[in-house]
Amino acid sequence: MAELRRDPIVGRWVIVDTDHPTKPEDFEREEHSYRAGDCPFCYGNEGLTPPEIEAIRDPSTHPNTPGWQVRTIANKFPALQIEGEIERHGLGLYDMSNGIGAHEIIIQTPYHHKELADLEDYEVENTIKMYCRRMTDLSRDSRFKYIMLFKNHGPSAGASLEHPHTQLIALPMIPKNVQEELEGAFEYFEYRERCVFCDMLRQELQEKERVIFENKYFLAFCPYVSRFAFEVWITPKKHQDAFCQMNQEQIQELAKILKAVLARVNEVLFRPAYNFIIYTSPLNVEHKEGYHWHIEIMPKLTRVAGFEWGTGFYIVPTPPELAAKYLKG
Amino acid sequence: MAELRRDPIVGRWVIVDTDHPTKPEDFEREEHSYRAGDCPFCYGNEGLTPPEIEAIRDPSTHPNTPGWQVRTIANKFPALQIEGEIERHGLGLYDMSNGIGAHEIIIQTPYHHKELADLEDYEVENTIKMYCRRMTDLSRDSRFKYIMLFKNHGPSAGASLEHPHTQLIALPMIPKNVQEELEGAFEYFEYRERCVFCDMLRQELQEKERVIFENKYFLAFCPYVSRFAFEVWITPKKHQDAFCQMNQEQIQELAKILKAVLARVNEVLFRPAYNFIIYTSPLNVEHKEGYHWHIEIMPKLTRVAGFEWGTGFYIVPTPPELAAKYLKG
Numbered sequence: 001m002a003e004l005r006r007d008p009i010v011g012r013w014v015i016v017d018t019d020h021p022t023k024p025e026d027f028e029r030e031e032h033s034y035r036a037g038d039c040p041f042c043y044g045n046e047g048l049t050p051p052e053i054e055a056i057r058d059p060s061t062h063p064n065t066p067g068w069q070v071r072t073i074a075n076k077f078p079a080l081q082i083e084g085e086i087e088r089h090g091l092g093l094y095d096m097s098n099g100i101g102a103h104e105i106i107i108q109t110p111y112h113h114k115e116l117a118d119l120e121d122y123e124v125e126n127t128i129k130m131y132c133r134r135m136t137d138l139s140r141d142s143r144f145k146y147i148m149l150f151k152n153h154g155p156s157a158g159a160s161l162e163h164p165h166t167q168l169i170a171l172p173m174i175p176k177n178v179q180e181e182l183e184g185a186f187e188y189f190e191y192r193e194r195c196v197f198c199d200m201l202r203q204e205l206q207e208k209e210r211v212i213f214e215n216k217y218f219l220a221f222c223p224y225v226s227r228f229a230f231e232v233w234i235t236p237k238k239h240q241d242a243f244c245q246m247n248q249e250q251i252q253e254l255a256k257i258l259k260a261v262l263a264r265v266n267e268v269l270f271r272p273a274y275n276f277i278i279y280t281s282p283l284n285v286e287h288k289e290g291y292h293w294h295i296e297i298m299p300k301l302t303r304v305a306g307f308e309w310g311t312g313f314y315i316v317p318t319p320p321e322l323a324a325k326y327l328k329g
Numbered sequence: 330m331a332e333l334r335r336d337p338i339v340g341r342w343v344i345v346d347t348d349h350p351t352k353p354e355d356f357e358r359e360e361h362s363y364r365a366g367d368c369p370f371c372y373g374n375e376g377l378t379p380p381e382i383e384a385i386r387d388p389s390t391h392p393n394t395p396g397w398q399v400r401t402i403a404n405k406f407p408a409l410q411i412e413g414e415i416e417r418h419g420l421g422l423y424d425m426s427n428g429i430g431a432h433e434i435i436i437q438t439p440y441h442h443k444e445l446a447d448l449e450d451y452e453v454e455n456t457i458k459m460y461c462r463r464m465t466d467l468s469r470d471s472r473f474k475y476i477m478l479f480k481n482h483g484p485s486a487g488a489s490l491e492h493p494h495t496q497l498i499a500l501p502m503i504p505k506n507v508q509e510e511l512e513g514a515f516e517y518f519e520y521r522e523r524c525v526f527c528d529m530l531r532q533e534l535q536e537k538e539r540v541i542f543e544n545k546y547f548l549a550f551c552p553y554v555s556r557f558a559f560e561v562w563i564t565p566k567k568h569q570d571a572f573c574q575m576n577q578e579q580i581q582e583l584a585k586i587l588k589a590v591l592a593r594v595n596e597v598l599f600r601p602a603y604n605f606i607i608y609t610s611p612l613n614v615e616h617k618e619g620y621h622w623h624i625e626i627m628p629k630l631t632r633v634a635g636f637e638w639g640t641g642f643y644i645v646p647t648p649p650e651l652a653a654k655y656l657k658g
Contacts, residue, residue, distance in 0.1 A: 001410050002428030004502070012505045015408050015428060079344050079644050081330050092532045093525070094553050099331030099344060150636050158632050173333070176341045177641035196422070203421045224423050227638070275636055298638070303487055307479050307604055309556070309627070309638065312506035315408050 003319075007225040009184040009196055010177070014225055014314040022229060022317035024269050024326060027301040040076075041107045041163035050074040053104060054133060056126045069123060070130045071107045072168075078103035079169065086143055086172050102138055102170035106130050106149075107163065115153060115164045117262035124255035127166070131278070132251070134168055135244050139283045144170040146178060146282045149243075154273025157300040174282050181279065182288050189290025197292030198239050200224075210324045213260050217253040220261045222320035222327070227308075228298045229318035230269060232261055232327065235294040243280040243293045258295070260329065265299055268326045273300040332648075336554040338513040338525055339506070343554055343643040351558060351646035353598050353655060356630040369405075370436045370492035379403040382433060383462060385455045398452060399459045400436045401497075407432035408498065415472055415501050431467055431499035435459055435478075436492065444482060444493045446591035453584035456495070460607070461580070463497055464573050468612045473499040475507060475611045478572075483602025486629040503611050510608065511617050518619030526621035527568050529553075539653045542589050546582040549590045551649035551656070556637075557627045558647035559598060561590055561656065564623040572609040572622045587624070589658065594628055597655045602629040 003016045040048035043066040052063050053072045061067025074082070080101030088097040108127045109119055116124060135147050151166045152158035174182070188196040204211055204221045212232065213220040220234045234257055236250070246254065265274065280293040308314050332345045369377035372395040381392050382401045390396025403411070409430025417426040437456045438448055445453060464476050480495045481487035503511070517525040533540055533550045541561065542549040549563045563586055565579070575583065594603065609622040637643050 001413070002408060004426040004428055006424040006426075008422050008424070010505070013502050017408070020406070077349070079331060079346070084330070091553075092536075093337050093528050094532075095335040095337070097333040097335075099333055148640060148642070150640075152636060156632055158636060171642075173342050175640040175642035176339070180641075199422050203423075207421075224420075275638075277636065277640065303485055307481060307487060307606065309604075311477060311479075311504040311606065312509075313477070313500075313504035 005225045008188070008200070010180045011184065012225065012227075012312060012314075014227055014316055016226075016316045016319050018319050021319050021322050023322075024230075027229070027269075027272075028303075039112055039161070039163050041071075041105075041161065041165060042112050043110045046071075049105075050076055054130070054137075056130060066110070068107075068110065070109070070126045072130060072134055073105050073107070075103040075105050075167070080171070097172060100143060100172055102141075102144070102168065104134060104168040106134065106166040106168060108166060109164055112163050115262070115266075116151075117259055117266050119259070121252075121255055121259065124259050125251055128246075128251050128255055128258075131166070131168075132244050132246065135280070138168075138170045139244070141170070142284055143172055144283055145285055146171045146174045147280070148175065148178075149278040151274075151276045153275070154300065156303075157273035157275045159273075174285070178279060178282070182282070182291055185290040185292070186288040195239050195290045195292050197235060197294065201235060201237060209321050212264070212324055212327045213257050213329060215253050215257055217250045218257045220257050222324040224320060226316055226320040226323070227314040229301050229316060230265065230299045230323045230327065231320070232265070232297040233294050234258060234261065234297070235292065239292055241281040241287075241291055241293065243278055261297060261327070264327045264329060265297070269299055269301065274298060275300065334554045337517070337529070339509045340513065341554065341556075341641060341643075343556055343645055345555075345645045345648050347648050350648055350651050352651075353559075356558070356598075356601075357632075368441055368490070368492050370400075370434075370490065370494060371441050372439045375400075378434075379405055383459070383466075385459060395439070397436075397439065399438070399455045401459060401463055402434050402436070404432040404434050404496070409500070426501060429472060429501055431470075431473070431497065433463060433497040435463065435495040435497060437495060438493055441492050444591070444595075445480075446588055446595050448588070450581075450584055450588065453588050454580055457575075457580050457584055457587075460495070460497075461573050461575065464609070467497075467499045468573070470499070471613055472501055473612055474614055475500045475503045476609070477504065477507075478607040480603075480605045482604070483629065485632075486602035486604045488602070503614070507608060507611070511611070511620055514619040514621070515617040524568050524619045524621050526564060526623065530564060530566060538650050541593070541653055541656045542586050542658060544582050544586055546579050547586045549586055551653040553649060555645055555649040555652070556643040558630050558645060559594065559628045559652045559656065560649070561594070561626040562623050563587060563590065563626070564621065568621055570610040570616075570620055570622065572607055574622075590626060590656070593656045593658060594626070598628055598630065603627060604629065 003018050006013050046064045050073050055068040055071040057068035080099045086100050148169045210222045276297040335342050375393045379402050384397040384400040386397035409428045415429050476499045539551045605626040610620050
């Protein structure tokens with residue numbers, strides 16, 4: 001019989017197919033195909049993108065020329081616009097706001113075909129450093145309440161350009177699912193005076209069954225209430241609210257574990273499309289206790305879509321315990 | 330500049346690209362491809378499926394033989410199992426339940442290549458009648474709290490068999506997104522003593538901009554806070570809690586409007602993959618006022634996935650006002 005499992009943070013139930021679990025080789029492969037054309041993220045094409053906001057580059061080179069290792073630019077087709085004041089109003093029953101926000105692209109490497117898992121440790125570190133820098137910079141803007149960093153890798157995960165990159169969106173409001181996690185974590189904390197994420201980590205470390213990798217500062221595991229087959233979370237082992245609070249040593253360790261997880265995902269699942277999202281505490285709003293930043297990695301292995309979107313009800317073909325067995329180094 | 334819009338029921342914000350809206354011809358077409366093999370849902374292959382639970386058929390024919398027009402069977406690979414008692418327990422921090430539930434398939438027509446929009450009116454009516462019958466039958470089972478009826482049409486919308494069919498899942502709990510809609514609608518009702526859906530309908534009927542079709546009992550419109558390009562809702566114009574409360578005349582009108590919407594979607598969007606979900610009141614739980622059943626239709630036009638799934642934050646490439654302009658008859 002299948003199992004129904006309930007997420008302790010937001011209360012979501014999922015169906016886990018423990019009877020006939022889907023193994024890595026059972027998923028249908030989707031063809032990778034991209035729009036053709038010259039890549040604007042490659043060396044020499046810096047003029048094809050909006051001017052660079054910030055880069056980690058050879059100090060003898062100039063902005064908007066080759067010589068960079070990580071490069072941040074504004075999105076050429078931004079979902080939101082950086083200039084202007086936030087204006088909100090009602091429209092009968094409905095609420096709306098003008099589309100103020102930031103939408104940046106962090107190009108992780110000049111190499112068109114090297115994704116995060118293929119980079120050297122120090123290159124992954126520089127990418128994470130850039131994530132922190134951009135978050136810190138934008139958090140000074142009092143119009144913003146949340147900064148989302150996420151990666152779409154592969155066309156079926158929503159990437160339209162092949163060259164490895166990460167997106168950043170700064171928002172004047174907190175996205176709904178983040179708000180729910182914040183509230184769920186806060187409710188748990190209020191009653192118990194303990195962080196729900198810390199409790200989860202403690203249990204995962206005891207049970208070991210779903211743990212994939214562990215180092216001094218981080219744990220990578222397949223969550224008990226995964227929504228997707230081979231979903232992986234990376235979480236700091238010691239309580240930490242916000243991604244930007246990491247020190248240099250933690251950044252190094254995060255680079256190592258992130259690279260290790262993505263390399264295993266590639267190996268076991270035949271280089272699938274995937275998304276990852278960095279969940280961190282909101283900005284410029286009253287601090288709610290009990291939130292703990294983490295990264296959620298979701299390989300894109302099935303096509304099921306509208307039903308899950310519509311209901312928030314997930315059918316998980318591979319139990320996380322089995323996924324962890326495959327992903328363990 | 331884009332617009333940020335907030336859903337009045339669950340409080341979800343979405344970004345609507347009002348500046349550079351995507352038109353029907355701009356979406357990339359996904360190839361339709363299905364698993365090969367003899368179709369178990371066609372006439373003559375009744376023996377390849379689990380035995381029929383109920384059918385609308387020529388009275389001179391026998392169960393599990395040709396002669397039916399709509400046929401309900403148990404899913405051969407059910408996500409949940411019908412036999413047994415519900416057992417719930419804790420697992421440290423986590424909650425789980427055994428996988429009790431019903432998972433049925435409603436085969437809408439014996440014609441392999443005719444989808445809902447291609448059927449005669451009376452055939453669509455019979456399909457809707459069958460939806461009601463199955464819901465009514467399963468609602469007598471006190472183990473179940475919610476019955477979901479949904480359709481995955483096309484492989485990229487999650488369908489694995491081409492032959493037109495609808496799925497039914499009866500659950501021992503209410504799915505999270507439905508729970509949120511129930512609570513949002515109840516909160517709205519508590520303060521105003523009015524149904525939020527009725528208020529929405531009134532506003533849409535006044536503004537007319539997002540209305541696609543209207544008949545005696547139903548309204549079809551693109552919701553102001555659409556999450557997907559060309560999303561359409563069909564709602565009874567007079568307040569009604571549950572799908573099964575429809576009378577014969579309403580079923581006839583629903584068949585007409587559902588067929589009309591799907592035919593327009595096919596025409597305008599080049600027969601896309603789509604999902605629809607019927608949202609209705611839960612069973613066997615305390616009744617919460619202010620809920621209003623409706624159908625949400627979501628054409629599958631973009632591939633963006635994990636990000637929206639993960640954050641509950643949607644970027645909508647086609648404003649609903651423009652979508653309605655295309656879909657209007």
